[in-house]
Amino acid sequence: MRFDVAIIGGGAAGLLCAITAGRRGRRTLVIEHNDQVGRKILISGGGRCNFTNTNTTAENFVSKNPHFCRSALARYTPDDIIELVKRHRIEFYEKKLGQLFCRDSSRPFVEMLLTECRNAGVSIKTNCSVEHVEKDKSFRLQTNLGEFECESLVIATGGLSFPKIGATDLGYRIAKQFGLRIESTRPSLVALVFNRKQVFSKLAGVTIDAEVTAGGNSFRENILFTHRGLSGPAILQASNYWTQENEVMIDLIPDRSIEAELKIMRSSKKMLSTFLGSMLPERFVELFVLPKLRNKSLDQLSRIDIDIIANMMHKWSVGFRETEGWHKAEVTLGGVSTDELSSKTMEAIKVPGLYFIGEVIDVTGWLGGYNFQWAWSSGYAAGSSV
Numbered sequence: 001m002r003f004d005v006a007i008i009g010g011g012a013a014g015l016l017c018a019i020t021a022g023r024r025g026r027r028t029l030v031i032e033h034n035d036q037v038g039r040k041i042l043i044s045g046g047g048r049c050n051f052t053n054t055n056t057t058a059e060n061f062v063s064k065n066p067h068f069c070r071s072a073l074a075r076y077t078p079d080d081i082i083e084l085v086k087r088h089r090i091e092f093y094e095k096k097l098g099q100l101f102c103r104d105s106s107r108p109f110v111e112m113l114l115t116e117c118r119n120a121g122v123s124i125k126t127n128c129s130v131e132h133v134e135k136d137k138s139f140r141l142q143t144n145l146g147e148f149e150c151e152s153l154v155i156a157t158g159g160l161s162f163p164k165i166g167a168t169d170l171g172y173r174i175a176k177q178f179g180l181r182i183e184s185t186r187p188s189l190v191a192l193v194f195n196r197k198q199v200f201s202k203l204a205g206v207t208i209d210a211e212v213t214a215g216g217n218s219f220r221e222n223i224l225f226t227h228r229g230l231s232g233p234a235i236l237q238a239s240n241y242w243t244q245e246n247e248v249m250i251d252l253i254p255d256r257s258i259e260a261e262l263k264i265m266r267s268s269k270k271m272l273s274t275f276l277g278s279m280l281p282e283r284f285v286e287l288f289v290l291p292k293l294r295n296k297s298l299d300q301l302s303r304i305d306i307d308i309i310a311n312m313m314h315k316w317s318v319g320f321r322e323t324e325g326w327h328k329a330e331v332t333l334g335g336v337s338t339d340e341l342s343s344k345t346m347e348a349i350k351v352p353g354l355y356f357i358g359e360v361i362d363v364t365g366w367l368g369g370y371n372f373q374w375a376w377s378s379g380y381a382a383g384s385s386v
């Protein structure tokens, strides 16, 4: 039961790390408490796994230290994972904005990682729960399947989202046990809940192409009304930057100036509701614009009316009280502090031989394949060093 390297967590980062270490001739063990590895990969991207983004840069990640991810991203790039996928003849396509998805399903992708593990001589123990970790000269792991000893221990337990498929806080507990700091965690890439009971629950299901700004970052994609708040890709992206204290700004009609258009149409007899209804869903206009404005014709609008309408359309300021929580979130914001880790190897500076990779670290990607790219890149960085 002695290994050079033990990796706790058989997800994206853990498997890529194992392949890299195994190929270097390191005796490598992956410990996974589920009955199979890669469950999150299987359900990701609607079952087709958005496994990378060809436009990946450090700017697509949120972290206390925005430079931390640079070195790892430069050493294992989207081209590297694409090369692996092509070698295994897995069909993929670009959905939009550099987002690469498997053509049919994520299953061949997980099988690819398992084949690579086998070829690299990696041992995988599933249904294996780590009960206790201690360190003297080497690391000793007590598990339900017995004791394992290893020179290097890699924590690849992921974040806290989707507890029903096996997320646990073990990675954070091990970090704390060894005196490493954790940046506070919260669900992210997640729908947000309005801070006041709003009339908009009647709009559940309605989508609008909008530009959403939070924390100085703007995202142009759809927003989707839910029963309790807003979702859709633009809101999920903004959730990485949202805070309870700051309102999110939404431009409902980006690329156009409602003020300029209303001024040009000042002599028109068209109703404001008809004018706005040509750009936005009618149900939304009915709920969003007060009848005393909505029922005016454009030639009846005063300068003040035009200012009010332009503000409503381009600067809708929305307060949210919370997220929809861990059961709905795609990722965890925060995690093991990057100050504690080497950005080249992911090794804990204070604890030689202990490594953290993937989502358990305080590095969170945007929606669109960036989180998997971080898992591959950080997994490769550690796998090259252990």
Ligand SMILES: Cc1cc2nc3c(=O)[nH]c(=O)nc-3n(C[C@H](O)[C@H](O)[C@H](O)COP(=O)(O)OP(=O)(O)OC[C@H]3O[C@@H](n4cnc5c(N)ncnc54)[C@H](O)[C@@H]3O)c2cc1C
Pocket (backbone or CB within 6 Å): 008, 009, 010, 011, 012, 013, 014, 031, 032, 033, 034, 037, 038, 039, 040, 041, 043, 044, 045, 046, 049, 050, 051, 052, 128, 129, 130, 156, 157, 158, 159, 161, 162, 165, 166, 167, 168, 169, 170, 329, 330, 331, 357, 358, 359, 360, 368, 369, 370, 371, 372, 373, 375
């Ligand atoms: C629904 C959903 C869809 C997503 N879609 C995408 C997408 O399309 N593209 C993208 O880039 N990102 C996507 N993500 C995010 C992405 O899946 C994660 O960021 C990525 O999987 C993180 O990799 P990881 O290896 O760090 O963690 P994980 O992949 O979560 O792997 C962690 C592993 O550790 C195991 N584990 C946890 N605790 C223990 C323990 N105590 N003992 C033993 N094993 C343990 C878990 O069972 C799991 O197998 C999605 C996330 C969700 C929830």
